[in-house]
Amino acid sequence: MRNIRIISRLDIKGPNVVKGVFTEGLRVVGNPKELVNRYYKDGADELLYMDIVASLYQRNIDFNLLKSVVEGIFIPVTVGGGIRSLGDIDNALRAGADKVAVNTFAINNPKFISEAVRRFGSQCIVLSVEAKKTGPNKWEAYTDGGREKTGKDAIGWVKKAIELGVGEVIITSIDRDGSGRGYDAELNSKVMSFANIPVIVHGGASSPASFKDILDMCHPDALSAASVFHYQSHSIHEVKKFLKKNNFQVRI
Amino acid sequence: MISKRPKISIVDYGVGNLYSLERAVRLFTDRVSVTEDATEILKSDGVILPGVGSFEAGMKGIKLRGLFNTIIEFWKTGKPILGICLGTQLLMSKGYEFGEFDGLDIIKGRVIKFPKLKNGFKIPHIGWNSVVLLGNKENSVFVNNVRDPIFYFVHSYIFEPDDKKNIFAKTEYGGHRFCSIIKTANNVYGGNVYGCQFHPEKSGEAGLKLIENFINLAK
Numbered sequence: 001m002r003n004i005r006i007i008s009r010l011d012i013k014g015p016n017v018v019k020g021v022f023t024e025g026l027r028v029v030g031n032p033k034e035l036v037n038r039y040y041k042d043g044a045d046e047l048l049y050m051d052i053v054a055s056l057y058q059r060n061i062d063f064n065l066l067k068s069v070v071e072g073i074f075i076p077v078t079v080g081g082g083i084r085s086l087g088d089i090d091n092a093l094r095a096g097a098d099k100v101a102v103n104t105f106a107i108n109n110p111k112f113i114s115e116a117v118r119r120f121g122s123q124c125i126v127l128s129v130e131a132k133k134t135g136p137n138k139w140e141a142y143t144d145g146g147r148e149k150t151g152k153d154a155i156g157w158v159k160k161a162i163e164l165g166v167g168e169v170i171i172t173s174i175d176r177d178g179s180g181r182g183y184d185a186e187l188n189s190k191v192m193s194f195a196n197i198p199v200i201v202h203g204g205a206s207s208p209a210s211f212k213d214i215l216d217m218c219h220p221d222a223l224s225a226a227s228v229f230h231y232q233s234h235s236i237h238e239v240k241k242f243l244k245k246n247n248f249q250v251r252i
Numbered sequence: 253m254i255s256k257r258p259k260i261s262i263v264d265y266g267v268g269n270l271y272s273l274e275r276a277v278r279l280f281t282d283r284v285s286v287t288e289d290a291t292e293i294l295k296s297d298g299v300i301l302p303g304v305g306s307f308e309a310g311m312k313g314i315k316l317r318g319l320f321n322t323i324i325e326f327w328k329t330g331k332p333i334l335g336i337c338l339g340t341q342l343l344m345s346k347g348y349e350f351g352e353f354d355g356l357d358i359i360k361g362r363v364i365k366f367p368k369l370k371n372g373f374k375i376p377h378i379g380w381n382s383v384v385l386l387g388n389k390e391n392s393v394f395v396n397n398v399r400d401p402i403f404y405f406v407h408s409y410i411f412e413p414d415d416k417k418n419i420f421a422k423t424e425y426g427g428h429r430f431c432s433i434i435k436t437a438n439n440v441y442g443g444n445v446y447g448c449q450f451h452p453e454k455s456g457e458a459g460l461k462l463i464e465n466f467i468n469l470a471k
Contacts, residue, residue: 002373002425003380003402040456045380045404067271074276076404076454090266093304098269098454099406118350120267121306121338123376123406167376167408198378221374251380251402 003251004215004243005222006236007200008039008229009048011145012081015065018052019227020145021178029230032069039229040073042236045251047073048101048170048200048224050128051081052145055104060088063095070096078170080128084112086119093120101128101170104143107150107157113164122167122197129154129161131187132174139187146174158191168198170224176204178227183214192218200224208234208242215248258297258470259283263323266313267305267338269453276453276460280467290322298470299326303338307347307363307409310338311355320356327358330442332469337407340434340447344411358445359436361413366428373426376408383421383432383450392420393469394435394446398461403450405432410449420446444469 010017010032017029029035036047049069051061061081070077079092080101089100102125106112116125130146131139131154139154158169171191173184181204188201198221201214205225214220228234240250260277264270264286277284277300285292293299301323303310314320327333335343344355347363355363366375383401395401405423410430413419421433436445446466452459 005379070272071275074272074454074456074460076406076451077272093267093269094271096269096271096275098272098304098451118306119309120304121309121349122408123378124304167406168378196374197376198374219372221378 003045003249005045005200006211006239006250007046007048007222007224008044008236009050009202009224009226010035011050011052011226012065013051013053017230019178019230032065035230036069036073039236040075043240043252044075044236046076046078046222049077049079050101054082056144056147058082061092063091066092066095066097078126080126086116089116089120089124099124099126099168101126103128103130106161107141107143107152110160110164113161113166117165122165125166126168126170127158127161127166128170128172129158130172130174133187137190142174146177155190159194162195162197166197168200169195170200170202173203177202179204180206180227182206182210183223185214185217188214188220189218192220198222206233208239211239211243212246212248215243257281257283258467259295260298260300260467260470261293261296262286262300262302263293263319264288265310265317265319267309268302269304270302273300273302273336273453276463277467279460280464288317288319290319293319293322294326296326296331298332298334298467299323301333301335301339301342303336303340303342305338307338307341307349307355308351308353310342311347311353314342323356324358327445328441330444332444332446332466334466335445335447336453337449337451340449341409341411343434343445343447344413347409349409359413359418359434360415361411361418363409363411365409366430369426369428376406377425378406379404380455381405381423381425381450383423385421386419389420394465395462396465398458398465400458403448403452403455403459405450407449411447423449
């Protein structure tokens, strides 16, 4: 059996959940603990907890905040932001993370991925890729919440990271994130065409139909969304019911 | 809250989502410690072997802390042990992740990579999946009142016990049915060792029920 996972994503800055459009113009959405509790009750299959400035400021996630946010929930939590040593991963796992997402540090130090996989296993290490379209069938990898260019080909980087052993990949379309224009079919189909590990797509969802559309087009393993759930335009339960009605397997 | 609160030790051997697990256990008993102290472990009513990591790192972590014999000694008292994910895999004789490594050998068998799966099914197996109890296992205290056995899995390796009698439950993924709950035979030190391939501490209400049942076994 294979249930499609619906994942709620929280971008964290300071003590708040924030959300931007095209990763610029950040807006405070609310209190992370309240949101997380709502998503847990609403049937989220997993949570993504991303500190979007930790890497930029070269500091660590606020582990005490993480601990208090996840205190009352019992579903998997992937934590990302500023992960740059095996010690950081260990600390995250001791503070409520079940998996960690790596991006900025790993892209400059690919060897870090193989070291992390060797100790924590593939299943614990998730590659987070922020991709921005630069031309036909071409995307550049960005870091630091879509702020910094890397000059690296996003697709090539995903392939390399899979070789190095990551167990899962979250692909964020910078062009779609916060836009509400639906998931990026071209980018996500490209990644799905070669990825032999689970793929989580992110960026652009605005309605239950957005989820169905991308599933119809390239069948990703998991779908993540932020704004659509934050602003309660649609609940997780509503999205799952819609998918089930359309013959996709989900956990309800 | 259970009236006579059992003392539970979560063995800290350096790899594990320790906070997640500790919170879940604390819902049912406040006598819980995350520990690498042999004396404390041996004084417990129940022991949990957590695990997020590779087989090699897990066994190394146990040996480095001098806990190999502690776990074996605890097992032989007949008090309950619960393995979770890697923690369960370490109960087996041998693991084959990044090479060949000896496990705790509490249950005879091997930990191997998923065999080739049907088209489209990926490794790691990540997500919520059903668990089917074998035989008359529904009556076991361990799964008492677990109504909706859908649990969260995240793994690339599976355990294969030599003796099929150790298989308590199975799960199907990509055309392959693998052992998802394992248990020692009743005539082996009371048969109180349970192991899940999934993460009960991450599986919502059904998972919490399983943890509560385990703590009841430790009373």
